[in-house]
Amino acid sequence: MSQLLEVNGISVTFDGFRAINNLSFNIGPAELRAIIGPNGAGKTTFMDIVTGKTKPDEGKVLWGDMSRNLVGMNEARIAQEGIGRKFQKPTVFEDQSVEENLLMALRNARGAFSVLFWRPTDADMTRVRELAAEIGLANELSRKSGELSHGQKQWLEIGMLLAQEPKLLLVDEPAAGMTPEEREHTTDILVEAAKTRAVVVVEHDMEFVRRLNCKVTVLHEGSVLAEGSLDHVTANQQVIDVYLGR
Numbered sequence: 001m002s003q004l005l006e007v008n009g010i011s012v013t014f015d016g017f018r019a020i021n022n023l024s025f026n027i028g029p030a031e032l033r034a035i036i037g038p039n040g041a042g043k044t045t046f047m048d049i050v051t052g053k054t055k056p057d058e059g060k061v062l063w064g065d066m067s068r069n070l071v072g073m074n075e076a077r078i079a080q081e082g083i084g085r086k087f088q089k090p091t092v093f094e095d096q097s098v099e100e101n102l103l104m105a106l107r108n109a110r111g112a113f114s115v116l117f118w119r120p121t122d123a124d125m126t127r128v129r130e131l132a133a134e135i136g137l138a139n140e141l142s143r144k145s146g147e148l149s150h151g152q153k154q155w156l157e158i159g160m161l162l163a164q165e166p167k168l169l170l171v172d173e174p175a176a177g178m179t180p181e182e183r184e185h186t187t188d189i190l191v192e193a194a195k196t197r198a199v200v201v202v203e204h205d206m207e208f209v210r211r212l213n214c215k216v217t218v219l220h221e222g223s224v225l226a227e228g229s230l231d232h233v234t235a236n237q238q239v240i241d242v243y244l245g246r
């Protein structure tokens with residue numbers, strides 16, 4: 001299978017501490033992947049490297065059909081390449097409605113820099129309704145985003161990222177702070193989104209990871225410790241020793 005993202009021998013050292021150590025692994029074009037591992041394993045640093053926030057000391061991050069190296073590109077350029085990132089804390093515009101938030105994301109995706117002169121077309125409004133349905137907020141379009149529950153805000157932000165049609169979506173601990181029902185719905189959103197793009201989820205909640213029902217990469221000390229189905233990696237003695245058994 002051709003790869004969408006190929007992390008190839010990357011290392012990064014912070015003040016003499018090797019946070020990522022010759023890390024290599026691949027993500028396919030329409031793949032859902034969970035990344036797990038103990039605190040300090042390098043999960044966040046991996047995402048920082050892919051999105052251009054942190055520059056590795058060594059290695060390549062090859063992207064897309066042309067296998068272009070993302071290392072050296074700035075964050076804006078990498079976002080333009082089609083890589084979206086969802087941070088742990090939701091950052092929606094609380095004073096704006098759900099519809100307005102989605103429209104703003106769509107406007108940015110269309111590259112319309114003039115806020116004053118941009119008017120959404122019928123197709124844009126249809127897309128906003130599709131996105132709202134995809135994230136389970138079809139009945140909340142006119143609600144102020146500040147009134148939404150924590151989970152709903154997270155879904156809205158995922159919708160805003162999906163509006164930009166990323167080829168790869170990186171999601172950091174989506175289940176944190178959610179009710180069990182919200183977690184279940186979040187799983188559905190991510191599984192659905194991964195049918196048409198790659199979605200990489202960093203998560204500590206094993207129940208959540210189980211429901212994602214996807215390939216799992218276990219990081220430890222900045223390298224891949226194990227990879228495969230959740231049952232495969234959780235049966236690995238080293239994974240039990242460094243992560244699960246704690």
Ligand SMILES: Nc1ncnc2c1ncn2[C@@H]1O[C@H](COP(=O)(O)OP(=O)(O)OP(=O)(O)O)[C@@H](O)[C@H]1O
Nearest residue numbers: 014015018019037038039040041042043044045046
């Ligand atoms: N900017 C930085 N400066 C110095 N050290 C850093 C920096 N960023 C990360 N580190 C260190 O690198 C290591 C890897 O951190 P990282 O945040 O990537 O781990 P993580 O797997 O995401 O952990 P967690 O599950 O706790 O979020 C940690 O020891 C961390 O303290």
